Amino acid sequence: MAQRVTFSTATGRELSEARFTAYHDLYAPVADVSRLGDDFSVAVEAHRLGEILAFDRKLKSVSHARSPKRVARNGFDHFTVQLALRGSFWVTTVHGEREVEPGALALIDMTQWMRTDAPDAEIITLSVPREHFDATGEARRLHGAVLPPGRAVLLKDFILSCLRNEALLGPADSPRIERVAIDLLGLALSDRSSIEQAQPETSADIVCRSRAKAFIDAHLGVTPDEVARAVGRSRSSLYRAFEPVGGIAEFIQTRRLARLRRVLGRVDDTRKISEMIYDCGFSNNSHGTRLFKAAFGITPGDYRSARLDGLAVNLDRGDASTIFADWWASLR
Template identity: 25%
Template sequence: MVDENTRSRLGSLERRRYPRVTQDPLGVSNAKKGILVPLRFETESLPPLKQFPAWQEYLSTLLDLRLPDNVYPQNGFVARQTVWNLGGMLLVQQTSPAFSYERLPDKVRLSPFDHWYITFLRSGQTWTEVDGRVAQNEPGLMEIRSFGRPFRGRKVATTSTSLIAPVDLFSEQGGLPAASNNVVLGGHRIRLLADYLSSVEANLDFFTKHDLLGTQERLREMIFEAVTPLVDRNADKDQISGVGLMTRARRFILSHISSPDLTAEALCRELAISRTRLYELFETSGGVANYIRRRRLLAAHATLADPSDTHKIAEVGAALGFDSPANFSRAFTQQFGYSPSNIYKHNAEQKPSPTQGAGGRDAGRQMTFEGMLRTLGLF
């Protein structure tokens, strides 16, 4: 009979029969600095009296801001924001004191931005009103809102992580339902999305170009899968029908972007609707003609920024329906804040930049918040 000590020695010998080979965890030792360079903005370095005006100016492309009652600019306003371009979607980390905000109908009508705005609060609370309905957001929930619709609201001191995604990002899935606007969501799908977003945040400094592609795709899928089962698709049948028409209209425009026959009449025929109905669909996008022109300018920007494309500026403008180089240059400058010829100058001056993985050769110089928003549909 084998006693316990003998059995222990035999077991030890048995375990040591084969040589031990240590294997390092894959991916850990190879981690390197990533390709993303964030846009950072803060007011703390300014004199207290100038802090809130600077914050107002910084966000003025999207919102009009004001301080709460009995709070004054001389009291100071320490806020900061960090924006990461994930290649077609912006991740925004923000901390700020209390303020009120609104996006008025005139700003919506004149703005090129109709993106979805998705927010997770880490601390604090917000209250946002659309058409008399108030959405109250707090930590543990997700708020989704459209910049293509007017809204107003207020917030206490908050820390948040938000995603800004162009409407067209979800076009392959039929678009997010119109009833998604100004709703607050919770539940296990939202918690999964929040956990994944936290993981993304923790690893932004190490992202590769391949990581960006997979992350954007996963976020797109998770947002769609989290939102669509929860919103009331029957809340406004006419509005929801309009979303389906808009999705078809956007697809048609993108697939015929270089065609001289891309007109309002062609869209009416494709969608089998009247001109009046078409104009109603595009009212919040500044009109159908403005939307088509904006998409053509985005296509022109992508072409001019492509180092492998040898077309001249005039050729690019003519191919996209602009009747003269002067009109093309004027429209381009109005849309992006710089002329088509400046792309070549900036590309020559801009050495290879870590931000290039997020948006190609031209991304490095788009390091303003408004510039990121304006070119969001490019990627």
């Protein structure tokens, strides 16, 4: 199938502290790791399925956290889908702390801060490119959401079957596996009544939103009225089409912030930050700075510094760490 990498603190005769350090370094590109107790142990089996990374993790007394500075330094722009197979774990975001029971599924936006605590659990984690979530228009609103047990049972069974039967699959199968996994994830997310109440949509609204998104991405400084004229819809119908994704104004702001975040992380872009903010559609520097900090917990200037510092870090800490780092880098 895809490339497979394993890591376990149970191998070798290292002291407990050395084992923790090895795992800490393994996850350094992604999160800050800390122990919750002296009985710390982990075992990780990772697979690459096309653009999706799949991890089967057995975790005991361990916490993973992504602070605003960590988010900035990594520059990741994808989602993780975390499904509890055995035991419970806890996810903490700006929306509070939620327990993820066996069979339940948690959604984590890697552009926002979070913390997970696993006293003793086995978790299937999928790292998924953002576009598979942005297609719904609700990506940022899904951060920290927990789907109840049973909603992702088909996705769970499919991923587990792939991992357990990898010897029967070849590299050419990975794109197919990826497509099926994305479809099953979409099925799990299709009924979001436990996350939010959504109004039924018409096909006309979906088409309108799709056209408007393309126009907004090409003209980030637009107003809602300008978008309505560009797609040939009335102001009221445009607003109705964007109600399921938080409103047209919220969507425009989210796209501006996403673009600004990307350009701030480019090492070859030496423009002033104020110029970047303006080019991303914000009316002035202070307004863009304030919204960016509210969204990501860090100023554009600090984000840029942290991101550039992070690029200079040498991640070559052994075979598993190098492969993991390369895989995660592909999701930026």
